[in-house]
Amino acid sequence: MPLRPGPVYVEILRAADSVPRGRLTTFGExxxxxxxxxxxxxxxxxxxxxxRAYGVPWHRVVSSRGEILRGAEEFLREEGVxxxxxxxxxxxxxxxxxxxxxxxxxxxxxxxxxxxxxxxxILEDEVERPELVAGADVAYxxxxxxxxxxxxVARGAVVVVDTDLRVVDGSIQISPAVMPYVPTYxxxxxxxxxxxxxxxxxxDVAMMDGHGIAHPVFFGEASHVGVxxxxxxxxxxxxxxxxxxxxxxxxxxxxxxxxxxxxxPEGRPVYVSPGHKxxxxxxxxxxxxxxxxxxxxTPVRLAHKxxxxxxxxxxxxxxxxxx
DNA sequence: GCGACAG
DNA sequence: ATCTTGTCGC
Numbered sequence: 559m560p561l562r563p564g565p566v567y568v569e570i571l572r573a574a575d576s577v578p579r580g581r582l583t584t585f586g587e588x589x590x591x592x593x594x595x596x597x598x599x600x601x602x603x604x605x606x607x608x609x610r611a612y613g614v615p616w617h618r619v620v621s622s623r624g625e626i627l628r629g630a631e632e633f634l635r636e637e638g639v640x641x642x643x644x645x646x647x648x649x650x651x652x653x654x655x656x657x658x659x660x661x662x663x664x665x666x667x668x669x670x671x672x673x674x675x676x677x678x679x680i681l682e683d684e685v686e687r688p689e690l691v692a693g694a695d696v697a698y699x700x701x702x703x704x705x706x707x708x709x710x711v712a713r714g715a716v717v718v719v720d721t722d723l724r725v726v727d728g729s730i731q732i733s734p735a736v737m738p739y740v741p742t743y744x745x746x747x748x749x750x751x752x753x754x755x756x757x758x759x760x761x762d763v764a765m766m767d768g769h770g771i772a773h774p775v776f777f778g779e780a781s782h783v784g785v786x787x788x789x790x791x792x793x794x795x796x797x798x799x800x801x802x803x804x805x806x807x808x809x810x811x812x813x814x815x816x817x818x819x820x821x822x823p824e825g826r827p828v829y830v831s832p833g834h835k836x837x838x839x840x841x842x843x844x845x846x847x848x849x850x851x852x853x854x855x856t857p858v859r860l861a862h863k864x865x866x867x868x869x870x871x872x873x874x875x876x877x878x879x880x881x
Numbered sequence: 882g883c884g885a886c887a888g
Numbered sequence: 889a890t891c892t893t894g895t896c897g898c
Contacts, residue, residue, distance in 0.1 A: 596886065696888080796887080799887045
């Protein structure tokens with residue numbers, strides 16, 4: 559099966575390819591063309607890692623302050639662009655703005671999909687007393703395909719844990735990443751790898767690294783996975799994406815979307831939010847029950863470890879540990 | 882420099 | 889998330 563970069567990677571490269579010789583654009587302009595300025599950092603990474611190998615004029619894409627990518631200076635000079643101190647001098651005059659770039663507003667389309675699917679989220683407990691919790695996480699690595707082209711690879715891992723916090727089952731699934739990490743679109747990035755691993759196992763509720771409804775359109779990764787696989791799911795995150803903390807409640811747009819559960823009296827809280835077929839109360843209850851003395855609950859912690867790509871020379875059969 | 886947006 | 893040296897604390 560040949561590795562093909564997903565549509566978001568393709569649109570980023572297409573946008574860069576539409577910048578003519580002697581002109582420039584920015585990571586942010588490309589991100590806005592895709593439909594969301596939040597993708598600016600992802601654009602920078604994709605252009606710098608994939609641009610040269612895919613034959614697009616990567617050197618014509620710079621930061622909003624005119625900072626150029628490493629190695630771009632000689633190519634820009636050759637096109638008559640003046641570079642001084644690692645920055646282009648006349649960005650304004652040469653700038654190709656978002657409206658002139660050739661790319662589809664794919665992130666805007668994905669946002670619409672999130673809004674539609676968010677209406678399907680159910681915030682009631684399907685399972686009253688979960689016995690088996692599936693911790694799920696994904697690790698990433700840039701690799702090269704058979705033709706030497708860089709592709710980002712996802713390694714999804716799921717660990718099923720019982721009420722004694724014992725591992726009873728697990729799965730690892732490797733697949734090409736479908737899109738780079740863009741804040742608020744994490745569900746799209748991780749869903750394929752998670753779905754492959756989750757669909758091979760049986761459990762009562764899935765717990766993943768990320769947020770559930772604590773999201774700008776109430777459709778974080780845990781909601782995405784929960785709705786699309788029609789399984790109970792909840793999110794556990796180390797950092798906040800949206801909302802304000804009031805006591806232990808996480809409030810966004812006048813309603814509670816999750817919890818900021820204290821771990822130690824003075825330590826940082828862990829953010830918990832329902833994804834699908836789990837209630838607010840249920841999500842906190844499950845995390846407390848399956849938390850083994852550490853900040854990150856055991857199922858997610860183990861999944862995180864299992865997802866890691868083995869270092870060269872370590873592990874057998876491509877596995878980090880045996881399950 | 883500030884603000885900050887999961888992974 | 890990944891890249892990475894040393895450092896702090898249970």
